[in-house]
Amino acid sequence: MRSEKRTKLENLRTDAVVIGGGVIGSSTAYHLSKAGIKVLLLEKKGISLESSGACDGSCFIQSKKPGAALELALKSLDQYEALEKELPETIEFKRTGGMILIENENQTKFMEQYVETRKQHGVDVRIISGEKAREICPCLADDVIGASYSPLDGQVDPFRLNLGFLEGARRKGARILFGSSVAKIAIDEGSVKYVMTDKGTKIRTDIVVNAGGVHSGEIGEMVGVKIPITPKRGQLLVTEKLPPTVPMPMLDAKYIAVKLAPYLLDEMGEEAKRLGLGLVIEQTRSGTVLAGSTRELVGYDTGVTFEGMCAIARNTVRYFPRLSQFAVIRAFSGLRPSTPDGYPILGPTAKVKGFFVAAGHEGDGIALAPISGRVISEFIVQGKSSFPVGEFSPDRFDRV
């Protein structure tokens, strides 16, 4: 069913309302439906029209911070293998392995330490030589002096994933309303009572899950829950179809430095710093190569810029000189929902009983979609998550 306009919806009653139909909201709806919960999902726009449809599909384990974030990613990727069999759509998940490319000695020092802390946490990751990296990916530039490699990283098709979760949820009984947004969430004595849509339909429910991505802050405001999410724009280029060229997703050490070691950024030019430029590259199953990316603070602007496209092209060609002859057929951008501490926001809120948040995944939404939906579903069904996610609690920004 598409729109409320065509179907009279009155006096609706459901167990849970999920707000947002991206990978996080659809995963939540799927996991809840699978657990026998009656779900109504409200999606303001349509199928994969925001961040979930404007990103790459790389799923990195080795880039996660040791501790809860790493555990979350490990569990999520394990779940992917099951989901590939379980969902009605093939999601094209592959455990390809992944590399982070190193181009100078400063980066080597940083990356050696980076890899060491991850090894101590039991992650299968190692520094390999430039020669070894070129054996894995022969089109890498000669001046790549090394890489960190992990067989645990993978990639998935974000469109198939989003559709798979939506279709999976629907087949298990979830009701999905496209083109409907939430206008009001009514609270009585600290508990969720009902949701009113922008079309005036009242949906009685005890549970609301805010999976509104970059719009989660506005939804939180409706119930007085602070959700500090800032959109960061990421631009990407799409090439024409190529024969197998990029066997696994790759990042460069700069991409990691942008997040974890800002001192390494001094080696970068002003433009790269301003754009938050870091390499991310993967080849899709169709043969196109996706190359990015930027992290820009430009509000909700989803445009692409000449400056951004050229900076990505130059960075990509530096690492992959042989790609220079191939054509870019499209540039696009998506907004990454970032949080002040770089962790997602996941779990119940102390302030409003029945109000849950699953948002703020920044660039990890695809990698963490399976586990995020499962965690929220466990909180709702069992009252607690099967492993600790306290560090991601929405209450860390909103002490009662």
Added chain:
Amino acid sequence: MTQSKTLAGDKLTICRCEEVTEEEIRDAIRRGARSISEIKRVTRAGMGICQGRTCRRLVTKILMEMTGMKVDEVDQDTPRPPLRPTSLQTMCEDS
């Protein structure tokens, strides 16, 4: 299109770049897609080298026929650069 349909049925290719058939487009619409962008994400129609220049009108027509939408109610895909396929090398030189 109606005439071709009698020859090829729903197996008629609508998007040549990505080899998407009429039946696949119709199936995406049955699943709730109501814009060119959504049909593209579900089927890949319009994602290829011509970026929908060939299939956009056909997809719009199928959408109108199945949903009763008018032509100006059909959201088209976001126009994005480059206007024509452009080599990475050219993009490295141009700034």
